[in-house]
Amino acid sequence: MKRLRTHYENLQVTENASPEVIRGAYKFLSQKWHPDKNQHQREKAERITKIINDAYTVLSDPERRREHDTWIANQRYARGFQPPEPAARPSRARRYAYQYSYALSPAPMGRGERFIDLGDGTVMDLKTGLQWFVHSVGESWSGGTVYGSPDVFSAESAMIRLQYFNSSGHAGFRDWRIPSKRELKSLYARSLISFRRGLDESVFSRDYKAPYWTLHDNPWLYENRPQVVSLTTDNSSSDTDEPFGRLRWVRGPDPAMLVELLHQMARECMNQRAFDKAMVHLESALKLAAEPGRVDPDNLMVIQRDLAVACFEARDHEAAEGWLLKVLAGKQEEYGHAHMEVFHTLVDLAALQKSTDRLPQARDTLLEAYELLGRLDEYDQAAQLGVLYDLLVLLIWSRDFARAEALMTEYVEGLGDEGFSHLPERTILMFLVLGLLRETMGQGDSAADLYRLFLRMAPPPLASAGDFKRVGE
Structure with a gap:
């Protein structure tokens, strides 16, 4: 099926982008692909410039943008595509809410890279925070x-x-x-x-x-x-x-703007895998952001998380975990202990601990994350199963069979007929592992009942065989 192409993709922005972000993206891309600056590929530049102009014409007009959003929704419905549920979208902790988004690709320049080129005839002075x-x-x-x-x-x-x-x-x-x-x-x-x-x-x-x-x-x-x-x-x-x-x-001086520019440059360095340089930019941004009220708390935690990623990639695992723990403390203070933002950070922390072979710590962190989900009114079931799956592996690895069996039993007993719709491969494996655990623990009769439940609930290998599957037994 042909890929659905939207004006948002043509401007390289998300569908919930603010008018300021859209305007900034248009400004940056139109300058980048101006035919006079691309004489060696002028025909391509003219074609892309037309696409950019058409996209901005639609997205800069609120009424035409609403019509475009409706068209996107209709196209996705016709193709059988459903966008992810809100709970499954990336955590807020991964996105920085830029206020000065016109500078989409700030670049260092000048002697000693003292200035940041903003691409609009102005520069930011890293030394003074003045925009010239x-x-x-x-x-x-x-x-x-x-x-x-x-x-x-x-x-x-x-x-x-x-x-x-x-x-x-x-x-x-x-x-x-x-x-x-x-x-x-x-x-x-x-x-x-x-x-x-x-x-x-x-x-x-x-x-x-x-x-x-x-x-x-x-x-x-x-x-x-x-x-x-x-x-x-x-x-x-x-x-x-x-x-x-x-x-x-x-x-200026405008330290809040400078924080954003440093963060954007750090992200670009991370894309180029220049993690040491990214760490320098992020640490400078955090120093500027230390004054209360200068940077939104969520944005501050985005910088801290990115610094944790940069430290991890630079093999400074201790520093990476330290920054993630600061993010976790910030999320708990901002949102309370029972919140999806806290859950996301716990999963980040567990992933770091698994990657560095600190498996007992990863097990305990995942257990905390899984128990947190149980205190929420709404959560992503796919995320729940994914965490439970990793947690069970770590519990079995540490030979805590009783707790693994208890968690799997609790999950399986709560499954309805639609339970296999969430990561069916992992759900099926959970049935089999739970049965084997019960056999190992001398609960053969209970394992047999579990297998019968599995055979009744699991979808047949071929869809056509579903004609002979009884519903409701």
Whole structure:
């Protein structure tokens, strides 16, 4: 059957993506596949660009998006496809709710990889948390290249231009401003050859050594009017009656945004299996996120879990378990002890313990997870059976036959005629293993009854033989 292709897939977003995520995905993909940037495969780029544009046209319109959702549902129904139940969907602990999602592929750049390229003509400074335009006002940016030449402004016209710019903003922000002298100075580094200050031209547009407008570092002590400074010579140049200077917009510092960007870069490193580098980004993100209220608790636990994964892949198993235990404690505090989020983290922890041959600990963790499910009103039966299956193997391995038999009996006795619909292969094996356990424990008659129950409930090997299967016996 031909695969169902949707506008969501074409924009590489989920079906519950927010308008901000959809807009960010469109912006990123349209820049990536712009025909002018793909001259070597222009025909392909034009085809993909049309697909991207069509998808965004539909998904950016609420009414057309609803119609598309209805079409998807009808197509799936006609194909006999049912999406997973909510309980079976990935745990919230695996997804980060981005607020600055336009930066879908942030990339480090500049000397020492100090800056993060946001792909929209701005960069984030890892050192200060400030978001800078890579070009001056008057210049333009497209596809990584700066065009034109900078404009110069008087003090009054600089403030008017700032107000006008923030009326529409950029990248969803309307809090752009003129930098202070200290902030602007932080961008300049002395050359090891000439010992003169200069911008990193691998990041920013060419520095023409013209003065810039800045604000006072301590505006509460001085009238907060722009002043012209020239940082290439370390001298202020405001002797004329009407000084003129260039403008470069900045916003922030924005530590919450920086946390997200570090997390996105870490995920990209993990995709490339550069786990040591991912760990550095994630640890930096956690340091920034430590201040209360800066990052949503769920997002904080996403970072911690990703750090656990990176540590595990880097063979630092002790650190990986330590971070998972922090996630577990956070989930229990956020949701209480009887919650599916806690269950998911317990299963993560047990998987780590199994992978590192700490089988007794894995057994105890899975037993805790299985007992937690029993305290929930609703849960995923497939997940229950999967956990029980692993738990039984570990109990039998540790020769705790009595507990294994008790758990299997409890599960089997609760099966209805539909019980085989959830992972039927594992359910069938459970019947057989339970029978063998009872034989081993001298309960032959009980095992025989179990086998008869199995033969009655199990589906026949061929569907056609179901004509001769009695229902309800």
